[in-house]
Amino acid sequence: MKKKIILGYDFLKELGGLERVMFFQANSLYKLYDVELIFSYISDKTSGKITKELNLNKNIPVKQISKIKSEFLQYISSILFPKRLTKIKSDLIISHSFMYSIMAMKSKKINNTPYIVTLYHPPNFLYNTSLKWANNLPRKFAYLIGLVFGNYLRNLDKKAVKNADATIVISKYTAKRVKEIYGINPTIIYPVLAKNFKVIDKKEALKHLEKFNLGKPYVLLHGRMIKDKMPDMAIKAFHIAQKKLGIDLVISGTIEEEENIKRLIKNLGIEKRVHILSRVSNEELVSLYNMAKCFLMSAPKEDFGLTPIEAMACGCPVIAWKDDAGPEETIIDGKTGYLAKPYSIDDFANKIILCLKSKQNKKEISKSVNKFSEENIKSKFLKTINKLNF
Known part of the structure; x- marks a missing residue:
């Protein structure tokens, strides 16, 4: 028995x-x-x-x-x-x-x-x-x-x-x-790390994302959008970075702070550059990670952080804080992502710019999270x- x-x-x-x-x-x-x-x-x-x-x-x-x-x-x-x-x-x-x-x-x-x-x-x-x-x-x-x-x-x-x-x-x-x-x-x-998070064929990814009409290259902010996760800092950093890069921002996940987020986006004058998708399917999320230029992890003092390893498994580099917390155990600074000075919006924006101007090896980024x-x-x-x- x-x-x-x-x-x-x-x-x-x-x-x-x-x-x-x-x-x-x-x-x-x-x-x-x-x-x-x-x-x-x-x-x-x-x-x-x-x-x-x-x-x-x-x-x-x-x-x-x-x-x-x-x-x-x-x-x-x-x-x-x-x-x-x-x-x-x-x-x-x-x-x-x-x-x-x-x-x-x-x-x-x-x-x-x-x-x-x-x-x-x-x-x-x-x-x-x-x-x-x-x-x-x-x-x-x-x-x-x-x-x-x-x-x-x-x-x-x-x-x-x-x-x-x-x-x-x-x-x-x-x-x-x-x-x-x-x-x-x-x-x-x-x-x-769930098995479905991996590098997939570009055509397959684009097929899953067709309905969202994401025309320009984008950076991704995904997860639970609640106050203590500080999504506002990622949005403000994007606002600075997009002036030099000509990219869009995609926001997906459980967006509990949607009204505040929309108000911030409007106040920053970036409504045309931001796509709010809310909840997405597993296939769509994997595709979003695969096609994103980088993933934004603005939550402070995160005990671990599943979304960064999901993103990296899909070959997507991650921007997070260098605040001695969980993401520092998973992100190799300068190789699989970049760690910004806590909690400097300007430095976070600079790391986005640096990431997008650097050549990224999707396979090596994905391989780095095999231990999970x-x-x-x-x-x-x-x-x-x-x-x-x-």
Whole structure:
């Protein structure tokens, strides 16, 4: 009989880097273990699309921990009733959030169930005093909770991480922060690069992009357009660079700051040079990366950054900040992209100009991210699981 592993997280409502890592872990474990995904809240509107897009094995159950339909009430109940996981039989728990680490710790105490903490970054509501990340109601609520009960919850968080049987982080940058806060040396396992991101034939790429009518060469800004990702800095840098280059800007992804972005574009007088595509298909995204002259990564202090390695896998050089964060672990400055002085819009613009005036080797850029392949990441992840001997 296979041993059972539960992977838990607060919400299943959006497709981001965390969901990609979590679902990849589940798929990697499926053939060897009985795997189950558990969430405190599952959005009926988006969960089906997410599981389909991330190719979650159809035999892996996706469950909500209780019948409460309110996202807000689910968050409250997770705080008030941390013993909920103890009622679910399992041989190992893999937590992907602060709350599930607390519940996993309770399960270990009561049921002697080992657990792994997957840390993307230390919880913002406990260790980040900036309000920029609190861009929706649950995050604003978490921020208030952190203000009122911060000391107690920080102690609880540190206890949960230190008592874990293993802690996984997604970059050396995150490992350094975890060492400073928790005093432990975690296992670094990078997020996986999906196989579909690769250099493709130019004709194939142009075919997928026909409907967008992208006449001029362009630079690409893709991802979640939210305030703390600072898309405005990339747009302002493009505004400077385009005066010397005669290029366009393509913006795609989940654009939550669309009104502010459109207002900025209008104020800069570059409406005719910017194409806002919003969400695109996987085929269209691969084609956008392949045809872009460079990819703009303006998010500060990114713990890892999946979009830069996706772009590089498609032979597209990346412009990012030289701020000692995740992108510095993936971008080879001057070869696979350029790192700008943080947070200088002028230098970011200069790096765009330098990149477009330099000759780029698409095959070499693509080859540089081979270490993030599914085979390599899966192997390291399973070795971490096997070390537990649970």
